[in-house]
Amino acid sequence: MNKQWVLPAPAYMHYVCYPEFIGHYSDFPQHAERRSEGLLNSYNLHLVFAGEGYVFQEGERIPMGRGRGFLFPKGAYQQYGADPNHPWEVRWIHFGTSIPLPLLEEVDQSRGYFFTFDPDAGLIPVFEEMYRLSESFETSCEPRFSALLYEILITLLQNSEPLHGSVPLEIRHSIRRTADMIRRECERPWTLETMAKLAGYSSYHFLRLFRSIMGKTPNRYLTECRLARAKLLLASTSLSISHVALESGFRQSSYFIKVFKQVEGIPPNQYRRAFSS
Structure with a gap:
């Protein structure tokens, strides 16, 4: 299968990111590309969901199988292709951006970014929607194209790791599952030790991993979760401030009021007056 679509340049020129050329190849053993430096003035993202392929980088042949991908910056030399005997299933996008994006900052400083990713992270339905929109392109779909591409990039940011990275995807998933549990049960008397044990x-080790993967310490994350619950309770219930504090995991209402004001800039009762219905 060899499907590809070229999209017209968007009428609105200030999207955060926008696809230019997208495709989906499988059972296509002839797929091979070699582009000289400076030829392609867009980012080039390929994600392998089955089969085998390769990328050449500085004389090294890097194998590409399920759960591996590569992202070339603008103007980079590119050489890659499918394994003729076991061709890959690859979904790919050439795209541009109007502002710097986190995933691309490292890419822009390199000749190519090679990574592993989680093929079950929900990327396929996003690609499929993009393909459906491409089949019957309308200018009214431009914002959706930009949003879908942004979703792909952010999903990869959260579910990928450099090929020689220090944190395997399994550990990333473990930390994120723990973070979700902490958020759902933020009223519990969590300590660093109990979070690490979970x-x-x-x-x-937990503190180092959590800070690396979530971008903040476990205690800061816990406080943010508790404050989010407190703001919902303040806006949607008539519970007293002391009860809101307890329901959100703060054991002392005075400490809750102090933290709330430090973060939000106003005390809880003023927040309630501003946002309650």
């Missing part, structure tokens, strides 16, 4: 790591 994840199955020592406190030191």
Whole structure:
């Protein structure tokens, strides 16, 4: 199968990101590309969902199988292709951006970014919607194209790791599952030790992993979750401030009021007056 679509340049020129050329190849053993430096003035993302292929980078042949991908910056030399005997199923996008994006900052400083990703992270339905929109393109779909591409990039940011990265995807999933549990049950008397035990790591190792993967310490994350619950309760219930504090995991209402004001800039009762219905 060899499907590809070229999209017209968008009428609105300030999308955060926008696809230019998209495709889906499988059972296509002839797929091979070699582009000289400076030829392609857009980012080039390929994700492998089955089969085998390769990328050449600085004389090294890097194998590409299920759960591997590559992203070339603008103007980079590119050489890659399917394994003729076991051709890959690959979904790909050439795209541009109007502002710097987190995933692309490292790419822009390199000749190519090679990574592993989670093929079951929900990317396929996003690609499929993009293909359906491409079949009967209308200018009214431009915002959706931009949103779908942004979703793909952010999903990869959260569910990928450099090929020689120090944090395997399984550990990333473990930390994120723990974070979800903490958020759902933020009223519990969590400590660093109990959070680490839930994840199955020592406190030191858990702190380092959590900060690396979530971008903040476990205690900061817990406080943010508790404040989010408190704001919902303030806006949607008539519970007293002390009860809101307890329901949100703060054992002392005075400490809750202090933290709330530090973060939100106003005390809880003023927040309630501004946002309650």
